[in-house]
């Protein structure tokens with residue numbers, strides 16, 4: 001069966017110019033242009049997006065600090081997905097600015113370049129390679145890394161192998177490494193996909209309703225995982241599950257009709273009458 005042939009195509013030893021085994025990871029090279037010295041990793045400035053005259057985002061301004069775990073909540077149609085689409089280059093705004101750190105103008109980059117710059121996105125539904133093992137899925141994630149692709153070779157570098165091991169532990173699937181991904185539970189698949197993002201060591205992770213469909217146990221585990229990732233990574237989590245938000249959030253942003261309605265601790269936004277009216281009181 002030719003199912004592992006992709007290894008030959010995908011995995012290539014980094015050459016000396018890339019540090020080869022000497023590189024503990026790839027992230028810092030990819031993010032060479034990222035400057036978060038002012039403590040801000042993402043800055044959206046007056047972003048507007050219209051679809052056929054309807055304003056999905058309306059002068060949206062938002063600042064996310066480095067290492068934060070930010071929750072974005074809001075009613076259906078508030079613009080949460082559109083905001084993620086703008087950050088990742090999927091949707092281009094009609095007006096406004098979007099900056100990754102001090103210097104990277106996201107609106108000047110293509111989608112693949114934004115991934116390369118260090119922004120990873122997890123959509124709601126898990127999209128793992130079901131026929132492959134957990135470990136192979138993680139290894140395959142490196143395929144999107146330009147530097148891993150560039151050079152010739154066959155096996156993973158020691159640094160890459162070590163990264164797979166680290167991520168397996170982080171997502172708590174170390175005893176499932178050889179298991180077929182299709183046989184995992186829904187929650188485990190979600191963790192695996194997060195692990196695939198982590199293989200590229202993103203500075204900013206965007207996560208869309210990560211605990212939808214999870215059991216309570218899986219939701220708790222996910223809260224622990226996110227808490228462990230914050231600090232090293234910045235997490236922006238769009239979520240409707242308020243219990244989950246309560247577990248993880250330090251700061252919550254409420255979107256409504258394409259702009260920020262309220263921002264603060266969960267207690268603060270829950271006490272805001274406007275938020276209760278448009279969202280929490282439903």
Ligand SMILES: Nc1ncnc2c1ncn2[C@@H]1O[C@H](COP(=O)(O)OP(=O)(O)OP(=O)(O)O)[C@@H](O)[C@H]1O
Nearest residue numbers: 051052055056074075076077078079080081082083
């Ligand atoms: N490609 C599109 N074409 C037309 N309208 C769109 C498009 N994408 C989004 N919209 C509209 O823009 C508004 C904002 O949508 P968006 O998906 O960003 O909201 P959301 O906050 O993510 O909602 P939900 O919680 O339901 O996912 C909605 O009214 C939606 O119908």
